[in-house]
Amino acid sequence: MAHAPHTAIDDLRADLAAICAVVDLDPRGAILIKYTNNAVWQLATAPMVVRIGMGAVGRFRAPRVTAIARWLTDHDAPIPHLVPGIDQPILTADTAATIWQTLARPERAWEPTDLAEPLRTLHALDAGTAPDQLPRWNPFDAAARRLGDADPALPADDLDWLREQWATVEARYRRLPALPRGVVHGDAHTGNLLRDHDGRVVLCDLDSAGHGPLAWDLATNAVDARRFGRPDDHTRLAHAYGQDITTSPAWPVLRRIRELILVTSVIPDLTSRPGVATEHARRLRALRTHDSIVWQPYN
Incomplete structure (x- = not known):
């Protein structure tokens, strides 16, 4: 699990809850698995990973990421897949999220x-x-x-x-x-x-x-x-x-x-x-x- 100060974890969980509310997912029990430029959460209630980008950079990158992910998936490229049936990216006032199918740990x-x-x-x-x-x-x-x-x-x-x-x-x-x-x-x-x-x-x-x-x-x-x-x-x-x-x-x-x-x-x-x-x-x-x-x- 990635580590962050207590107040930062509270803020990151609030961001996750806001994203999940938009797409009707349950954030309870989610595990923060990575936090460098993005906060990456493994949901406990669904086989999904939520990547949340922060600020102007995150909001700029998210539409680019979803576009290239869809093209690469269509061409059978070696990448994870976005969760189908969800309109992505998911934008809030300060964050941008993409939601991916969970893959096994190596x-x-x-x-x-x-x-x-x-x-x-x-x-x-x-x-x-x-x-x-x-x-x-x-x-x-x-x-x-x-x-x-x-x-x-x-x-x-x-x-x-x-x-x-x-x-x-x-x-x-x-x-x-x-x-x-x-x-x-x-x-x-x-x-x-x-x-x-x-x-x-x-x-x-x-x-x-x-x-x-x-x-x-x-x-x-x-x-x-x-x-x-x-x-x-x-x-x-x-x-x-x-x-x-x-x-x-x-x-x-x-x-x-x-x-x-x-x-x-x-x-x-x-x-x-x-x-x-x-x-x-x-x-x-x-x-x-x-x-x-x-x-x-x-x-």
Whole structure:
């Protein structure tokens, strides 16, 4: 179960109750299974998972997520399925929710090589058949929304530095030679793997999915392997997938984008999550001072 301060849990349960009231579901006994950018609840009264996004970013992303989830489902892509018969996303004044069919927890810890097959399947899809349903991969707009919604607890100097870094890396990205493009997951790591009822490995959390550079999904794993002290993870996935992104001229730029995402994603809500705020400060300090310390997961 994910952990949050008592007052934050009360607020999150109130959000869940409001969402469930709209679609006539029972929130009693629900378990908070994840809470980083979204609050993810496993309902106790139905085989459903409720993902609730907060604020402007959550409300912006939810319609994109439902659109791409429906297109990917129609193309038998390796993703979880939205619960049918519910008009989604479900919007309230401050939140946006999507409701998914529950999948089984894995019987073993995921290996980085488990990412290879679902990524190959996604990357092989013909994105040209979905010009309207498929959003564009755009970490820069998402970052701008989070920077605009930053918690006042974030020091002004750090906020200014992040804005400058994002502007710099976006300019560098725009100057890159054209990269092969297609359907990308956008946040491909083992924490987003599940197994469907047919035993297939699938990728959940489609917040960043869309049409973008295929190399991005490999860069995500390569950056995480280095920053979280698991360098072998990248080597193993590169071998299983058949490509080593760190040999690409685009690698330094993609690496910087991923690192900035990992310190920007939580800035709208630092005050109510002291554990997250502490690790965020460590990560940001490491980037600003070029420190190679191992990062820890947000908890």
